Amino acid sequence: MTQPAAPLHLRPARKSRLNGTRHVADLRLAAKRRLPRSIFDYVDGGSFDETTLRDNEADLAALRLRQRVLVDVSSRDTSTTIVGHKAAMPIALAPAGLAGLISPHGEVYSARAAQEHGVPFCLSTFSTCSLADVAAELDDPFMFQLYIFKDRGVNETLLERAREAKCSTLVITMDANVMSPRHRDTKNGLIVPLRLTPRFVFDVARSPSWLIGWLTSQRRTFGNIQEFVGKKADLGSCSAWLKDNYKGAYDRDDLEWLRKNWHGKLMVKGLLDTEDARIAVDLGADAIAVSNHGGRQLDSAQSPARALPAIRDAVGDDVELILDGGVRTGLDVLKALGLGARSCFIGRAFLYGLAADGEAGVIKTLQILANELDVGMAHTGVSDVSSIPDGLVL
Numbered sequence: 299m300t301q302p303a304a305p306l307h308l309r310p311a312r313k314s315r316l317n318g319t320r321h322v323a324d325l326r327l328a329a330k331r332r333l334p335r336s337i338f339d340y341v342d343g344g345s346f347d348e349t350t351l352r353d354n355e356a357d358l359a360a361l362r363l364r365q366r367v368l369v370d371v372s373s374r375d376t377s378t379t380i381v382g383h384k385a386a387m388p389i390a391l392a393p394a395g396l397a398g399l400i401s402p403h404g405e406v407y408s409a410r411a412a413q414e415h416g417v418p419f420c421l422s423t424f425s426t427c428s429l430a431d432v433a434a435e436l437d438d439p440f441m442f443q444l445y446i447f448k449d450r451g452v453n454e455t456l457l458e459r460a461r462e463a464k465c466s467t468l469v470i471t472m473d474a475n476v477m478s479p480r481h482r483d484t485k486n487g488l489i490v491p492l493r494l495t496p497r498f499v500f501d502v503a504r505s506p507s508w509l510i511g512w513l514t515s516q517r518r519t520f521g522n523i524q525e526f527v528g529k530k531a532d533l534g535s536c537s538a539w540l541k542d543n544y545k546g547a548y549d550r551d552d553l554e555w556l557r558k559n560w561h562g563k564l565m566v567k568g569l570l571d572t573e574d575a576r577i578a579v580d581l582g583a584d585a586i587a588v589s590n591h592g593g594r595q596l597d598s599a600q601s602p603a604r605a606l607p608a609i610r611d612a613v614g615d616d617v618e619l620i621l622d623g624g625v626r627t628g629l630d631v632l633k634a635l636g637l638g639a640r641s642c643f644i645g646r647a648f649l650y651g652l653a654a655d656g657e658a659g660v661i662k663t664l665q666i667l668a669n670e671l672d673v674g675m676a677h678t679g680v681s682d683v684s685s686i687p688d689g690l691v692l
């Protein structure tokens with residue numbers, strides 16, 4: 299087993315440089331300017347022809363909201379809870395593998411931004427900063443997203459690390475049986491196991507500020523995985539280990555095992571089907587993230603906006619649903635609530651902010667979404683996100 303990494307010494311938050319930025323689409327363009335092409339595509343892209351990736355955004359954008367004017371909305375409350383976590387608005391940061399490639403110590407900075415804004419953060423198994431790194435920087439509890447490994451001992455250790463980090467919610471991602479081809483990544487030479495292909499080296503060499511950030515970062519491997527890999531646990535050897543040890547093909551036994559071994563809240567992420575949702579609830583899921591992995595897995599899968607209402611009908615009102623995929627504006631959040639979600643995960647929306655301006659960029663994303671949500675509530679007669687009127691979405 300490797301030694302635990304030395305504690306991080308990170309700078310305090312600073313003011314955002316993104317003064318003229320008005321919406322998440324601007325952050326995406328700023329991210330595109332700052333990142334090497336291959337890293338931008340890793341964030342921005344989806345699987346196969348990216349049909350589902352496009353649908354996720356388009357299906358939310360196509361929904362219309364019911365405008366109401368003769369309703370008193372002089373005070374508006376966006377606060378709620380997300381799987382028991384207090385949240386200043388119905389948004390949580392979705393798990394994102396290798397956020398440290400996007401910006402040095404990306405997971406810790408994103409988690410700090412989430413805490414600053416009062417929304418929950420979820421750490422991926424495949425993060426660069428470890429559970430301990432994030433726990434050391436946060437006062438609030440956070441969520442941990444688990445991928446399952448062939449060796450149950452590895453899974454047990456990860457659960458133990460999550461308990462030590464005081465995670466209250468475990469998120470199990472179930473739509474990653476196999477990794478779907480992402481043509482942009484293949485073309486850019488970003489392939490697993492990660493190694494330095496000439497195309498990738500040429501690409502990152504053209505972004506010196508990104509390269510310096512990465513080379514001087516204190517975390518440049520899979521922070522939660524390195525203890526299983528041994529001495530030379532760099533990005534390449536960890537990703538080779540992951541390829542051999544990742545379980546894939548999850549089934550209900552895995553969920554049953556987890557429910558027995560994790561006593562906190564359990565969220566199942568990556569469901570789109572009513573039958574799967576019923577099974578997950580029968581096996582003890584407290585919440586479901588209705589999701590297709592941001593269009594990164596089954597291309598031609600339904601968008602969460604389309605799938606969610608049927609899942610709401612199938613599982614009833616007591617099961618918490620999180621809409622995950624395609625959320626780019628505060629109005630999208632309002633639409634998700636109108637469809638029956640209690641909250642949303644955001645993925646790329648905060649990753650663009652992280653790429654554009656680190657911690658301050660993630661805060662910027664959250665400020666933009668909060669403002670848009672508030673304005674949307676004022677125009678639709680919604681004074682409290684916990685009591686959404688019927689017929690909000692037309």
Ligand SMILES: Cc1cc2nc3c(=O)[nH]c(=O)nc-3n(C[C@H](O)[C@H](O)[C@H](O)COP(=O)(O)O)c2cc1C
Nearest residue numbers: 341392393394395422471591592623624644645646
């Ligand atoms: C760069 C990137 C890395 C991701 N890594 C993970 C991961 O490690 N675990 C996971 O469950 N989902 C992962 N996802 C999916 C997100 O958690 C989330 O489902 C998706 O981003 C939602 O779609 P959106 O980006 O349109 O908001 C990742 C997404 C992106 C963009």
